[in-house]
Amino acid sequence: MCGIAGYSLTPRSSVERTLAAQTLLASIAERGSDAVGYAYRGAATGVAVHKQRGGAGALLEQVRVPEEATQLLVHVRDYTKGHPTIEANNHPVRYGAVVGIHNGIILNDEEIMASHSFARQEPDMTVDSEAIFAVAEEAHSSARALEDLRGSLAAAWLDERRPGVLFLARGVGRPLWTGQGSEGTFFASTRKALELAERYLRLRLRKEELPEGTLLALAEGRTLLEERFRPDHDYVDPIVLPAVRAPQEGAACLKRLAAIYAAL
Numbered sequence: 001m002c003g004i005a006g007y008s009l010t011p012r013s014s015v016e017r018t019l020a021a022q023t024l025l026a027s028i029a030e031r032g033s034d035a036v037g038y039a040y041r042g043a044a045t046g047v048a049v050h051k052q053r054g055g056a057g058a059l060l061e062q063v064r065v066p067e068e069a070t071q072l073l074v075h076v077r078d079y080t081k082g083h084p085t086i087e088a089n090n091h092p093v094r095y096g097a098v099v100g101i102h103n104g105i106i107l108n109d110e111e112i113m114a115s116h117s118f119a120r121q122e123p124d125m126t127v128d129s130e131a132i133f134a135v136a137e138e139a140h141s142s143a144r145a146l147e148d149l150r151g152s153l154a155a156a157w158l159d160e161r162r163p164g165v166l167f168l169a170r171g172v173g174r175p176l177w178t179g180q181g182s183e184g185t186f187f188a189s190t191r192k193a194l195e196l197a198e199r200y201l202r203l204r205l206r207k208e209e210l211p212e213g214t215l216l217a218l219a220e221g222r223t224l225l226e227e228r229f230r231p232d233h234d235y236v237d238p239i240v241l242p243a244v245r246a247p248q249e250g251a252a253c254l255k256r257l258a259a260i261y262a263a264l
Helices: 017-031 109-115 130-138 143-148 191-201 247-262
Strands: 003-009 035-042 048-053 069-077 093-095 098-103 154-159 165-170 177-181 184-188 206-209 214-219 222-228
Touching: 003 017, 003 098, 003 154, 017 035, 017 069, 017 184, 017 191, 017 247, 035 098, 069 098, 069 154, 093 130, 098 130, 109 130, 130 143, 130 154, 177 191, 184 191, 184 222, 191 206, 191 247
Parallel strands: none
Antiparallel strands: 003 069, 003 184, 035 048, 035 069, 093 098, 098 154, 154 165, 165 214, 177 184, 177 206, 214 222
């Protein structure tokens, strides 16, 4: 049970980028502590990726996002497949021009990689999430391409061939919330994360859970495109895992976030 979050901001947004990233990271920290990472992109920059082993607390105060960055992906990992000692398995995951984050498990990733003749981005990779971003890259983020995936899915990604566009997709078995406001659109695994963003960033967001089988393309903080796809409704978690996987990590990060905010 991982955690994902991020944003697509308007070019004139006054949101403090680093504080926003820290807020979102702290708000999902309780969902995994095997690895942590984030990626960002601005209008004139490529996708920058930072990730490391351990929980969010190891990275929280080192997060730096430039003010020109209008797109952000944040991830905390509670791994299922692809051991976190191999850095390429941790998120954000790159496949070709696509950089993405995923909460869930893909059961047929090996079959997808073989049937499409996809080579692993790095030889040692075994993470199942790579299959999502491989089909997204091949199909230029067509919603229909996601229908071949079996398992649970909540994901977000950036495509270097599509400047300014951030993609969100929700299949089955994992939550994904969006919050829209005057500064842009935020997303996260939980409603609570968006409520914390409202508090620390002084925002008002219209919050709603993304329906299963939905792909959104966001640009400059607004929905550019919405498509539907047929998710894997046959999937059922063999073991029901609690959403809170690292409670002490989460509590410590929220305490440190409050201190960061108070010092501003």
